[in-house]
Amino acid sequence: xxxxxxxxxxxxxxxxxxxxxxxxxxxxxxxxxxxxxxxxxxxxxxxxxxxxxxxxxxxxxxxxxxxxxxxxxxxxxxxxxxxxx
Amino acid sequence: xxxxxxxxxxxxxxxxxxxxxxxxxxxxxxxxxxxxxxxxxxxxxxxxxxxxxxxxxxxxxxxxxxxxxxxxxxxxxxxxxxxxxxxxxxxxxxxxxxxxxxxxxxxxxxxxxxxxxxxxxxxxxxxxxxxxxxxxxxxxxxxxxxxxxxxxxxxxxxxxxxxxxxxxxxxxxxxxxxxxxxxxxxxxxxxxxxxxxxxxxxxxxxxxxxxxxxxxxxxxxxxxxxxxxxxxxxxxxxxxxxxxxxxxxxxxxxxxxxxxxxxxxxxxxxxxxxxxxxxxxxxxxxxxxxxxxxxxxxxxxxxxxxxxxxxxxxxxxxxxxxxxxxxxxxxxxxxxxxxxxxxxxxxxxxxxxxxxxxxxxxxxxxxxxxxxxxxxxxxxxxxxxxxxxxxxxxxxxxxxxxxxxxxxxxxxxxxxxxxxxx
Numbered sequence: 001x002x003x004x005x006x007x008x009x010x011x012x013x014x015x016x017x018x019x020x021x022x023x024x025x026x027x028x029x030x031x032x033x034x035x036x037x038x039x040x041x042x043x044x045x046x047x048x049x050x051x052x053x054x055x056x057x058x059x060x061x062x063x064x065x066x067x068x069x070x071x072x073x074x075x076x077x078x079x080x081x082x083x084x085x
Numbered sequence: 086x087x088x089x090x091x092x093x094x095x096x097x098x099x100x101x102x103x104x105x106x107x108x109x110x111x112x113x114x115x116x117x118x119x120x121x122x123x124x125x126x127x128x129x130x131x132x133x134x135x136x137x138x139x140x141x142x143x144x145x146x147x148x149x150x151x152x153x154x155x156x157x158x159x160x161x162x163x164x165x166x167x168x169x170x171x172x173x174x175x176x177x178x179x180x181x182x183x184x185x186x187x188x189x190x191x192x193x194x195x196x197x198x199x200x201x202x203x204x205x206x207x208x209x210x211x212x213x214x215x216x217x218x219x220x221x222x223x224x225x226x227x228x229x230x231x232x233x234x235x236x237x238x239x240x241x242x243x244x245x246x247x248x249x250x251x252x253x254x255x256x257x258x259x260x261x262x263x264x265x266x267x268x269x270x271x272x273x274x275x276x277x278x279x280x281x282x283x284x285x286x287x288x289x290x291x292x293x294x295x296x297x298x299x300x301x302x303x304x305x306x307x308x309x310x311x312x313x314x315x316x317x318x319x320x321x322x323x324x325x326x327x328x329x330x331x332x333x334x335x336x337x338x339x340x341x342x343x344x345x346x347x348x349x350x351x352x353x354x355x356x357x358x359x360x361x362x363x364x365x366x367x368x369x370x371x372x373x374x375x376x377x378x379x380x381x382x383x384x385x386x387x388x389x390x391x392x393x394x395x396x397x398x399x400x401x402x403x404x405x406x407x408x409x410x411x412x413x414x415x416x417x418x419x420x421x422x423x424x425x426x427x428x429x430x431x432x433x434x435x436x437x438x439x440x441x442x443x444x445x446x447x448x449x450x451x452x453x454x455x456x457x458x459x460x461x462x463x464x465x466x467x468x469x470x471x472x473x474x475x476x477x478x479x480x481x482x483x484x485x486x487x488x489x490x491x492x493x494x495x496x497x498x499x500x501x502x503x504x505x506x507x
Binding site: 016017018019040042043044045046049 | 150151152155156216217219220221
């Protein structure tokens with residue numbers, strides 16, 4: 001799975017948690033989940049749970065802490081997907 | 086302390102009408118909101134009826150953001166939000182604000198959070214899947230869930246309190262809001278209460294044998310306060326909300342004024358002198374009503390209407406006797422008295438706020454709503470008060486002062502005095 005594919009999938013994962021739909025449509029690696037997408041920090045947990053279910057991976061606490069923007073989110077997902085191989 | 090406190094907005098989610106126009110129509114026409122619940126039959130409940138609001142969950146999307154809506158499961162929160170936000174809009178104010186509204190607070194009560202929604206939590210935790218619960222459980226499981234959602238939507242910045250006093254909760258919330266404005270702490274308070282009687286709470290009441298079991302085939306006839314054939318209450322769900330304001334503050338913004346809160350009282354019978362966890366100490370009830378009249382600076386003879394607690398249990402007889410003693414009025418001199426529970430059942434924590442909304446509408450539109458299912462009044466009651474005091478049809482008449490009381494488990498009492506705004 002490429003980074004672009006994951007990025008497009010992530011738009012669906014983020015959708016229920018952001019009211020900023022315009023920003024969501026144009027996200028890139030630098031898009032900050034809290035500052036740009038205005039996602040409530042408590043909801044990051046829900047995004048992690050949804051991503052775990054979507055990709056059948058487990059995101060541990062340390063990895064979850066690395067998720068700040070879209071880029072680091074993709075990094076963590078790719079890392080876990082590769083571990084599953 | 087000379088401040089006057091008025092009601093400038095109303096909202097309601099009632100078993101017999103969601104929104105003020107539907108609710109007003111229902112109470113004027115004696116429309117019952119009691120329904121048969123097939124699921125309760127499967128659960129082997131003795132009583133299989135409930136007062137359930139005709140509530141479209143999706144409608145919440147018109148009130149809150151999609152993000153807030155997503156993951157909202159607490160039914161009590163949904164009811165409370167709509168009642169409170171409708172009351173706010175009814176009061177002529179906008180929802181949106183960038184700055185906190187420092188002058189406005191909120192006192193909203195409930196009994197417990199939605200345990201049906203909590204069932205998912207229990208199952209997941211027991212399955213060792215607590216990690217999958219997500220971020221939205223705690224905010225809905227906490228007792229202050231409804232209050233938090235309401236204040237968050239409107240940016241309220243004054244005192245924010247969740248009260249809980251069983252069936253006296255709603256009336257107590259109104260009284261507390263009144264007191265905060267009276268004492269100058271706030272200019273405006275959203276007050277009210279919400280209740281969702283889920284199957285787990287319902288089952289616990291069913292086991293106490295305090296619910297009506299003989300009218301399962303006739304839902305609309307099942308809630309029979311003061312009747313000879315009253316055999317217990319019917320649990321109801323819903324929410325009621327009022328906007329209370331300092332009179333000068335309301336006048337400054339040309340707010341519509343529905344009525345005035347003259348005063349009230351909240352006390353406990355101490356579970357002494359005949360009072361228990363589940364039964365009211367009559368001395369406490371009488372003191373509560375008496376204090377409510379004193380703080381309101383009215384005499385008993387001025388009361389046009391008593392909006393009773395009157396649930397359709399054995400306690401109705403004692404309640405009427407308490408009113409005759411507190412008001413020192415009986416027979417033909419006893420004021421008109423009605424129980425909204427005949428139409429909607431007993432909405433527990435939400436009873437006081439929904440019934441207060443009804444009381445205010447009766448002042449606003451000058452009528453007394455009927456007691457339905459009272460074709461056979463209990464002779465013990467009609468020996469104390471005239472049958473003419475217990476109307477079975479709507480009466481159009483001047484209603485200036487209403488005494489609204491509720492009494493709850495724990496031997497707690499609340500009584501407020503509502504008046505036409507002059």
